[in-house]
Amino acid sequence: MVDPDVSQYCLRLGDDALVLAQRLCEWAARSPQLEEDVALMNLALDLLGQSRSLLTLAGAREGAGRDEDDLAFLRDEPDFVNAQLVELENGDFGRTMAKQLLVSAYALPLWQALCGSTDADLAAIAGKAVKEVAYHLDHARSWVVRLGDGTEESHLRMQKGLDEVWPYAFELFESDPLLDRLVARGVAADPAALQPFWRSCVEEVLAEATLSVPSTDWRPSGGRRGTHTESFGYLLAEMQHLHRSHPGVSW
Amino acid sequence: MSSAQPLWEVFVRSKRGLSHTHAGSLHAPDAHMALRNARDLFTRRQEGVSIWVVRATDVVASSPDEKDAFFDPSGDKPYRHPTFYDVPDSVTHL
Amino acid sequence: MDERRFQQIVDGDGRIEPRDEMPDGYRKTLIRQIAQHAHSEIIGMQPEGNWITRAPSLRRKAILVAKVQDEAGHGLYLYGAAETLGADRDELLDMLHSGRQKYSTIFNYPTVSWADVAAIGWLVDGAAIMNQVPLTRCSSGPYARAMIRVCKEESFHQRQGFEAMTVLANGSPAQRRMAQDALDRWWWPSLRMFGPSDDNSPNSAQSMAWGIKRFSNDELRQRFVDATVPQAEHLGLTVPDPDLRLDAATGHHVFGEIDWTEFFEVMKGNGPCNRQRLERRVTAHEEGAWVREAAAAYASKQAAREVAA
Secondary structure (H helix, E strand, C coil): CCCHHHHHHHHHHHHHHHHHHHHHHCCCCCCCCHHHHHHHHHHHHHHHHHHHHHHHHHHHHHCCCCCHHHHHHCCCHHHCCCCHHHHCCCCCHHHHHHHHHHHHHHHHHHHHHHCCCCCHHHHHHHHHHHHHHHHHHHHHHHHHHHHHCCCHHHHHHHHHHHHHHHHHHHHHHCCCHHHHHHHHCCCCCCHHHHHHHHHHHHHHHHHHCCCCCCCCCCCCCCHHHCCCCHHHHHHHHHHHHHHHHCCCCCC | CCCCCCEEEEEEECCCCCCEEEEEEEECCCHHHHHHHHHHHHCCCCCCCEEEEEEHHHCCCCCHHHHHHHHHHHHHCHHHCHHHCCCCCCCCCC | CCHHHHHHHHHCCCCECCCCCCCHHHHHHHHHHHHHHHHHHHHCHHHHHCCHHHCCCHHHHHHHHHHHHHHHHHHHHHHHHHHHCCCCHHHHHHHHHCCCCCCCHHHHCCCCCHHHHHHHHHHHHHHHHHHHHHHCCCCEHHHHHHHHHHHHHHHHHHHHHHHHHHHHHCCCHHHHHHHHHHHHHHHHHHHHCCCCCHHHCCCHHHHHHCCCCCCCHHHHHHHHHHHHHHHHHHHCCCCCCCCCEEECCCCEEECCCCCHHHHHHHHHHHCCCHHHHHHHHHHHHHHCHHHHHHHHHHHHHHHHHHHHC
8 A cells, every 4th residue: 555655654653763772783882881781672672673673664555665674784874764763873871871761761652552553564663663652761771761860970970961862862852744734644653742752751850860851952853854963864875885886685 | 899799590481370489590789770680581482571680699498308207208198189189980079 | 428329329320419418529629610601601702792793783793791690690590509418609610710710712712703703603613512511410410400501502503604605705705704704713622612522531430430421521522523524515615724634434533633732722721812911801800899889788788778678
């Protein structure tokens, strides 16, 4: 069933999951303790699974015969429509957890809403994803609280990491004509409606973590239109080079 | 500053209706993280529906020194087992 | 201690549990062996982890993440087993970081192409399984239990490697070349994974008597060669050993001389990646110190708050 709007929406969701998973993968054999290596890889596997389902669905709704790998490996940077927040470099463990918190506190109400999507395939993906991101939020929350309210050093690092990624969160709640159309059809979640949960959830965690809510007027944006940060090109180059070096083969 | 994390023993109920069984141990700073680490480590392949974590230092174990006194006396009480009793072949449902 | 009773249990194929009496040498040997096994698992994350971000398909990426994650998990199971015998994980990690304890030499070779990931799964995990399956019946209860879990989970590791290798061997000329090149580089190091010949392996006899080891290094190596050569033939790849032939009389493969000089050089620290692997491991540990300290500090604050409340 060809539906360009739904296809584009699935691409956004799929790119968010894929790019965040790719960043988490960079932690393999680098995390602060072995137990956390296992935990971070679990998050990455959940997100990879989500991205595969979403990109497959995006391809099906596009109707041009592209599969998950065509979409992941053969699109160029301007064709990726993930939010800039997920592509930000990991930084230290505190900054990574800040990013995980901000993304997961958005993803939970998002997938909850999408469980009721009028697109049955998308709703089915949401039914699985909602449980996964609930755990991701719990994981991020656990660490943000421990790092914020841990030692003096961890508090400073956690606040710094949070301050750095914070401005990028607001792109998640922007609307545009595509979303307006899909919200009207009951396919997509209205991003503005997700913000109150996000705000109260994040503020509650930060309060428990003795961290301050950053304040900034700077709200970078553009990921949904294919505009990305400088580091994103390197992420794609690394992710895509092997696949592109051998066109048309199987792996 | 010390970052030594206590050792936790992990018990996993593999499915409803079965008891929790010892799965192994792990390190975690507190009970909250111990439960989460246990979930990530011991139930990656759907091995569990419920987890207990217990601080390793809180486990009280019988000592091998007392092994004979603890466990051998139960060895000579065959009358606790159904096979101890003769039942005529013609009698069923016993 | 009553060494006769200990030996009776071992000889009767029983299991020695952590609080049982056991000879000091047995406990020490076990802790060292389990620790080195654990170190191998966690250092082993690096060569394959090297390709996670570049995996050529999303399916392969997911498989590889799951596998590298298992290796961290297996390291944890094994450190846990060592701890039940009285070791302390932090101390064992210190020994790894300071070079006082070793890990398998195989992980000091680089993964320079995607086919190396496939070759590791097929050959290295294949060799590891040969070594590990007998350990599920070793005399140490905790080690045997950890190995049962590890072997159960690892059964997919070798298969995914062979599957990935099959795709490459049947793929484009470039993929085929990649596959052959990986076999060329990983074959001999894999054979050396079983350790030196038993005549030159001083601890083998004692480990056998203690029921920690069930088969000799040479026996296991032979088993591996016999199992793997037909797999290479199935792939249409050439095992890099001109002397390799099937002895019709015994049904076993005869293979060429193993270069033990290289093995001992890598063991001494002179492999291509020894320094890099250890440095990466130490860096991760040091850069994570503030996180572990924070978690400990938070835990003690919380405990104090609960007492106060």
